[in-house]
Each structure stands twice: as C-alpha cells, then as structure tokens.
Amino acid sequence: MDENDWLAERFEANRPDLRAVAYRMLGSLTEADDAVQEAWLRLSRSDTSDVNNLSAWLTTVVGRVCLDMLRSRRTRREDPLDVYVPDPVVSRADGIEPEQEALLADSVGLALLVVLDTLAPAERLAFVLHDMFAVPFDDIAAIVDRTPTAARQLASRARRRVQGSAPVPEADLSRQRQVVDAFLAASRGGDFDALVAVLDPDVLLRADYGTLPLGVSKRVRGAKAVASQALLFSRFAPFAKPALVNGAAGVVTAPDGRPLAVMAFTVTDGRIVEIDILADPERLRRLDLTFLDD
Template sequence: MSDTELLAQRFEEHRPRLRAVARRMLGSPAEAEDAVQDTWLRLSRVDAEGIDNLPGWLTTTVGRVCLDRLGSSASRHEQSADVVADEPGRADPDEVDPEREALLTESVGRALDVVLRTLGPTERLVFVLHDMFAVSFDELAPVVDRSPAAVRQVASRARRRVQSGPAAPETDPARQRGIVEAFLAASREGRFDDLLTLLDPHVVLRFDAAAVRRGGTDAAHGSAVVAAFFSGRAQGAVPAVVDAAPGAAVVLDGRVHIVLSFVVTDRIIGIEVVADPAQIAALDLVVG
C-alpha cells in the first residue's frame, strides 16, 4: 500500500468526527461533506509525517475551513435533520416511547442548530470545537488568531448565549402545527403584533440561494425583523410536514414552488425557506 493510500485510510478513520464538526458549524450535510473534502485536500498537500497530532490537526483544519465558508457570502445554510443531541434520561426507562424519543432527539438537534446560528462565526467555531469536541484553547488560538486567554473569553460568551437559548423543544405535533397555522394566518392578514407573539425574540430566518434570488436575504435575525418580512405575505402558503417537522408550502398550478420549515419550542425559533427545485424534490414533503 502506498503512502497516499495509507494516509487516505487514516483520514477515513476520522471522517465521521470531521463530518460532525462541519455539520455543527455549517448546518448543512452537503456543505459539511464539501468542508471535509477540502480538509482532505489540505492534508494531501502537506507533509503528513511532520504532523505530531493528526486528529487534532484534522479537527482544527476542518474548523478553519468551516470558518472560511461562514465568512463567505456565497455560503448557503440548509437545516440539518440528522444532527443528534442527547436528551436527559428519564426516571423510568419502561416509560420510554421510541417514537416520541426520536421526535425529541431530532427537535433538540434542530433547536441547537438554530441557536448556534445566532453566534458569530468565531464564537461558533470556538464553542463547537472546545465545548462539543474538546479542542483546547491553546490549539484554537492560532486558528482564530487570538491568544488562549482571548479564546477562553470568546468561549465563555458563546456558552452564555447558547445556554440562554431555547431548551425545551415542542414535541406535540398537533401543537406544533397549531403554532405554524397561527403564524401563517397572522402573516396573510398582516397582524404584526400576533407575529411577534408567535416568534421567539432570537428567531433565525434563512433562505436558500434560489429564495434569495426571488427577493429574500441570506439571513434575518430577531422577531421584529422576521415579523416585518412576513407581515402581509404567505398568501399562497398552506400547512405541510417537511422532513417530519412542521412547515408550509406555496403551491401554484399543482406544483410546489416554495417550502418553509419551522423549528418550534413554545414559539418559533427557526424558519428555513427553500425554493430550489432540486432541494424541494429531495425533501420528505406532505402538503395539507
């Protein structure tokens, strides 16, 4: 086996971890795979024999790749439906409902993903690598071009923001649907105050590239901004289920043109707008 093949084999052993880091950073399975591939390309161009700690080098490198992507205006963000987060254990394991557990796990992952998106790129990188993947402040310092002490402060600030985010995902499908339907009705009728009531103060609204071309923006943050955007809109939107999450679809002439998916706790904390036909076709979509 050649040196290149041996290096590729070692890289593949770390791929799942690198993919997990990238998904938390970028929120998109497709972009995460691209970031992991970029990391492999960077590894293949250096002298691997000179790397003392390959796992650490790969983790910080994929983080740097993700940081570059987050800083690029061309970066698109897709809601990841398969990021897993842990739920606190129950007192009686015999009471576990597998279907409800699956819904809660997915909801927690979605909620955390939305909260992470409220962080700036550097805060997100530091929080993900240090708090979630145990990368030391000394290792992170050169990645973000700051001292270890400054990185520690960034991590502390990011941690406070994450901990103040929503912590109790709504898992009752009927209640989720009711919140989304109330939001759509308030949007159609231009009831700005009702929209504010239904939106979390730190709600995040994101559009795919196709939706941006139709008049959206790359992202919007905060209930007032998101309520203002939706007030008087959603005229053609009908409730839907999008990848097992509450959502809506705009259907014209029998064809779905736009899909909206929502992350719901006691209020709406995240909205994704997808207009790319290929992305829509890939969704598990039930309209009505």
C-alpha cells in the same frame, strides 16, 4: 495497503465528524462539504508521520479552513443580509437518516445556527471547537493565532451570546409535533385567535427568500404580527408535509411536489418561540428533499 490507501480510509472514517464541525462553523451544507474536501487535499499533501492523533489533526485543519472561509465571507458581504436562514438538514418525519446523525448531534437547531452566524469568526471557532467538540484551548490558540487564555476568552464571550439568545427547545418531539400541528390547523382554518394561542407572545419569525422577486426576506416579532403573516400564506398550509428540520418538528411546503419552503419551529413550554423559513429557490434546489416523492 499502501500509505495513501490507509490515509484515505482513515479520512473517510472521520468524514462524518469533520462535516459536523464544518456545518456548525459555516451553517452551509455546500460550504461544509467544500471545507471537508479541502481538508482531504491538505492531508494528501502533508507528511503525517509525526501525527499521533489523526482525528484531532483533521479537526484542527477543518477548523482552520472554516475560519478562512468565514473571514472571506465577511469580506464579500459588504452589505450584510438582513435576514439569513442557515441551510436546514431536512429528513422524514419518522426519523433521521444515518448519514445525518453526526450532523445533528447536540441538538444543533436552526435557531442556534442563526445565533452562531452573529459571532465573530474567531469566537465562533473557539465556541464550536471547544464547547461542541472538546478541542483543547492550546490547539484552538494555534488556529486563531492567540494565546490559550485569549482563546478561552473568545469561547466565553461566544457562550454568553449563545446562552442569552438561542432558545432552549422542547425535548419531547411528540410534544413539538402537537404544537406545530395546532399551528398548521389554525392556519388552514384561518383562525387568528388559535394561532395567537399557540405562539409565544414574543415569537420571532425569520423568512429568507433569497433573491426571489415575489417575496421579501423579513423578520417579524410578536404573536399577533406572526399570526397575521401566517394567515397571509394560509393557502399554502394544505401542502405542508411534516418533516424533521435539524431534528425538530418542521414542515416542507411543496405544492404539486415542488418545494416552496422549509419551515423550522422552535417550541418551548408548549408554545412556538421561533419560526425559521427558508424559501430561497436556489438553495432549496440544493437540499436533499427526495423523501417528498415517497
């Protein structure tokens, strides 16, 4: 085996973990794949003869690529999107596909990714690499061009934001499913009181329609307001198919087999505390929803 084949083999062995890093950094499956591909191009052009830990080297390269992409994204978004739901990882209700396991390790729900998207790029990188992948602050400092102490402070600030904003989901998946099923049953039946009962009083709903002319992306807070929204779209409830969305109980709404929306639910203490809806047709087309055909 020549050196190029050996590097390619090692890279493929690391690809799932690298994609997991990029997904947490970017919240986009397409951009995560682009970042991983860029890491391969940099590897293929580099002299790695003095690299003792190729996995760590690749992780820092992906981190640096993602940092550049985040900074570029902020520059492009002169008018920040009012509501943006990150790309969900959707799988069958009966289990996560093997290739998705690395992506979803550490319970990376959409609610957490939404909070990560509010962080400054350097804060996000420091938090993701250190807290989720145990990258030393010395290595992170080199990526963000700061001292290790400054890198530690970046991660600390990000950690406080995450802990104060991202709800902790119910660990029992069967309990999550019971709560989500109760929500759907109440929606189908037009039962406003039952909807309110299954929602946390301060529940937050985010709906990302992209540029869809028939809908407006929105953020709705409060049990009564969210219940009212659910009743407005109750005609679609019969088409909701159970799924796992980022490893948690969710649904895919697909009238006539055509995906209309992916809904992610965050359940805490027996009630729904957050609902994240992706209904952007262009982004839905890029998701792997082939299990709907089964």
